[in-house]
Amino acid sequence: MLPCQNIGDSDIVYNGVQLIIPNDCLPSLREIMTRCWDADPEIRPPLHRGRQYASLRMQRLRSVSAIPGCLRMERLRSVSAIPASTFVLHNRGQLTDLEKRDKKTEKMSRTTGSSAFKVFFVFVGRMGDxxxxxxxxxxxxxxxMESCEEKWKIDLEQLKMGISFEQGDSWARFGGTYRSVxxxxxxxxxxxxxxxxxxxxxxxLAExxxxxxxxxxGACRKPGIWCxxxxxxxxxxxxxxxxPVPLKLAIKQALDVAKGMAYLHGLGFSHMDLNSHNLLIFKDNSIKISVFRGAPFENQSYRWMAPELIRRGSYTQKVDVYSFGIVLWELITGMLPFHNIEASDILNKGVRPIIPKDSRPLLTAIMARCWDANxxxxxxxxxxxxxxxxxxxxxxxxVPGFRCCFAQPRTAD
Incomplete structure (x- = not known):
């Protein structure tokens, strides 16, 4: 197609009009285009970096070229962290265990239901990213890393890679062991x-x-990557x-997040990307905050971003408090915030998640104050x-609590 048909020069200069990216565009290609035509020249990558950037993305795309098309589109979706094991998903939907690396995997279902889809995602991560x-x-x-002591440098001979359990446009998270841990x-x-x-x-992180x-x-780096x-x-x-989880557990987990953030802010740090992707659940159901971001905000981050951060205006630590309000709603309702809502709706219409009518007054007040536009x-x-x-x-x-997205009642216990 010819770009900017029926669009005048003034629309591009004064109104910031840009091309409409198709909804089914690959996230990696979407990011390259939006960075290249950004109104701020500092955001646009140099051409040699753009070429390297696109080359690495194409390598990652080719690594799943053998997967059936109906499944390939799911590659970048997050899945539950599963202990390291390698599987192959055949075209007929059969699962073959190639290599057991952890006895925990024996508990896994080998059917072609939802568990099979989890295994499929695991298989994708082991194709050689x-x-x-x-x-x-x-x-x-x-x-x-120049910014921390040598003792934090990762010895790759002691690092054993497992499966990739979560991926983004420019990063991947793997399970594994380091010095047998x-x-x-x-x-x-x-x-x-x-x-x-x-x-x-x-x-x-080191502090x-x-x-x-x-x-x-620990951490380390090589040409082209950080670890x-x-x-x-x-x-x-x-x-x-x-x-859905019991309301009492949801509030306890929200307390975990708030205490971690109070500690972080007390040291003068800001998170800037507090969302449910960065809140990790441990064996005792406690939550710990992953404070390392190290990558540009991704397409869906606006769901948790304060309006002033979306505008790229001046901001303070209070952007984290706004994000926490969205996280609290997410923990309590068990739903993804802002389904089918664009960033412009948050900015221009002041849209916020709908608080259930049977919400406890104190929880309602906390959410409303945390995500206030001011x-x-x-x-x-x-x-x-x-x-x-x-x-x-x-x-x-x-007393009765909330109802979750599966229409099951959430009770006090």
């Missing part, structure tokens, strides 16, 4: 524009120590495990912690 190959290439020297491994495409941010975030912050194990290793969350992320109205996390602790004690009174 270029990010994984680049990290484990022994012919390329490994460097530590189960860990999560995040590998990212290395970009010059992000170098300073990644170095700062790794330095922050943090809190029961509700994901523990830092960040953290403690492993058995339950995956809150986003992956979107399902940052000054949003409470600090120290106050949020106190309000949630009060709400938690009130759960001892047995």
């Amino acid at each position: 270029p990010l994984e190959r680049a990290l484990m290439d022994s012919t390329v020297p490994t460097e530590g 189960e860990v999560a491994i995040k590998i990212l495409e290395r970009e010059q524009l992000m170098e300073q941010q990644v170095q700062q975030e790794v330095k922050m 943090l120590n809190h029961p509700n912050i994901v523990g830092f194990v 960040i290793v953290t403690e492993y969350a058995d339950g995956g992320s809150v986003h992956q495990q979107c399902r 940052p000054d109205v949003r409470p600090p996390f120290t106050e949020v912690v106190k309000m949630l602790e009060k709400a938690y004690t009130q759960i001892n009174v047995p």
